[in-house]
Structures are given as C-alpha cells and as structure tokens.
Amino acid sequence: METKEAIKKRISVRVYDKRPIPKEVLESIIDAGRLAPTARGVEPWEFIAITDKSLLGRIGALANNGRFIADGTACIAILCKDTKYYLEDGCAATENILIAAADAGVGACWVAGDKKDYCERVKSLLGASAELKLVSMIAMGYPKDTNPPKARRPLASVLHWEKFSSK
Numbered sequence: 001m002e003t004k005e006a007i008k009k010r011i012s013v014r015v016y017d018k019r020p021i022p023k024e025v026l027e028s029i030i031d032a033g034r035l036a037p038t039a040r041g042v043e044p045w046e047f048i049a050i051t052d053k054s055l056l057g058r059i060g061a062l063a064n065n066g067r068f069i070a071d072g073t074a075c076i077a078i079l080c081k082d083t084k085y086y087l088e089d090g091c092a093a094t095e096n097i098l099i100a101a102a103d104a105g106v107g108a109c110w111v112a113g114d115k116k117d118y119c120e121r122v123k124s125l126l127g128a129s130a131e132l133k134l135v136s137m138i139a140m141g142y143p144k145d146t147n148p149p150k151a152r153r154p155l156a157s158v159l160h161w162e163k164f165s166s167k
C-alpha cells in the first residue's frame with residue numbers, strides 16, 4: 001500500500017473481532033514505531049506488546065477512556081524515559097504504529113497515557129519502572145466493521161503559504 005493511502009485509510013477502530021493478530025504482524029507494526037524520528041536521536045522508548053486477554057481486561061478496567069482495550073486482541077503500551085522531548089518522540093512512534101497497523105489491515109485506536117491519572121496504575125500493572133512515562137496505549141484488533149474516515153477540515157482552510165492569514 002502506498003504511504004498516503006495508509007494515512008488516508010487510518011481511522012480509530014474501537015470494535016474488534018476475535019481473530020488474533022499474528023506475532024510477526026505485531027512485530028512489524030511495532031518496528032514502524034521504532035523507526036520514528038526522535039529529538040537528538042535518543043530513542044527514549046520501550047514498547048510493551050500485550051496480548052494476554054486477562055491483562056487486556058485489567059488495562060481496559062483502569063483506562064477509563066480506553067475501556068475497549070479489553071475487547072481487543074492486543075495493546076501496545078509506549079513508554080519513554082523522561083527526556084526533554086519524550087512526549088513528542090513517543091507520539092511520533094505512536095502515529096507510525098497507527099499507520100503501520102492501517103497498512104496491515106489491523107484496527108487500532110490511540111488511548112491517552114501521559115497526563116491521565118491512571119498512568120501510574122497501568123505502569124505498575126505492566127511492571128514498568130518509575131522513571132518511564134506512559135505516553136500512550138494503542139488498542140488493537142481486526143476491525144469488526146468497516147467505517148469511513150471522519151471528515152477533516154479542508155486543506156485550503158488550514159494551509160497558509162508563507163505567512164498566517166485569517167480565512
């Protein structure tokens with residue numbers, strides 16, 4: 001699939017069927033996260049791939065805006081060392097993973113980590129050390145339904161050539 005096609009096709013998928021995602025597919029998707037750019041090239045991240053159904057259920061129970069994690073067949077937790085640009089770096093990896101998942105036909109949804117009060121509880125459940133920040137979790141599973149992408153603000157209304165202009 002062309003990169004732009006995968007970007008256009010990507011949507012947040014929160015309803016999954018029960019087919020497991022093969023390990024090599026998950027590894028290839030996570031590899032795309034590892035290849036994201038990082039400020040100063042520090043690669044501050046760790047990726048935890050969770051496929052155990054009872055663990056997925058416990059994460060879903062903690063993450064009150066990501067309850068559907070419990071219904072998926074995998075979840076990727078993206079954690080970063082507390083570097084100056086950890087949030088930007090972790091978000092770059094998150095987006096790469098979402099696009100790679102779309103490319104592989106795997107449904108996925110970004111679930112907020114950083115700033116959420118459940119972060120420490122999720123970290124402790126996953127055995128992550130205190131110095132790591134939970135940037136995001138990505139719920140995953142093969143999509144149960146097909147849904148079109150959401151409408152976006154048109155390019156002409158968000159693109160400014162040379163200087164900002166009010167439109």
Ligand SMILES: Cc1cc2nc3c(=O)[nH]c(=O)nc-3n(C[C@H](O)[C@H](O)[C@H](O)COP(=O)(O)O)c2cc1C
Nearest residue numbers: 010011012013014065066109110111112113149150
């Ligand atoms: C930083 C960030 C945090 C998000 N957190 C959540 C979340 O906690 N729960 C959720 O259901 N969706 C979450 N989303 C997904 C957005 O709701 C979704 O991307 C947005 O509504 C646009 O829809 P689309 O992804 O289908 O294009 C998050 C997205 C981003 C970028």
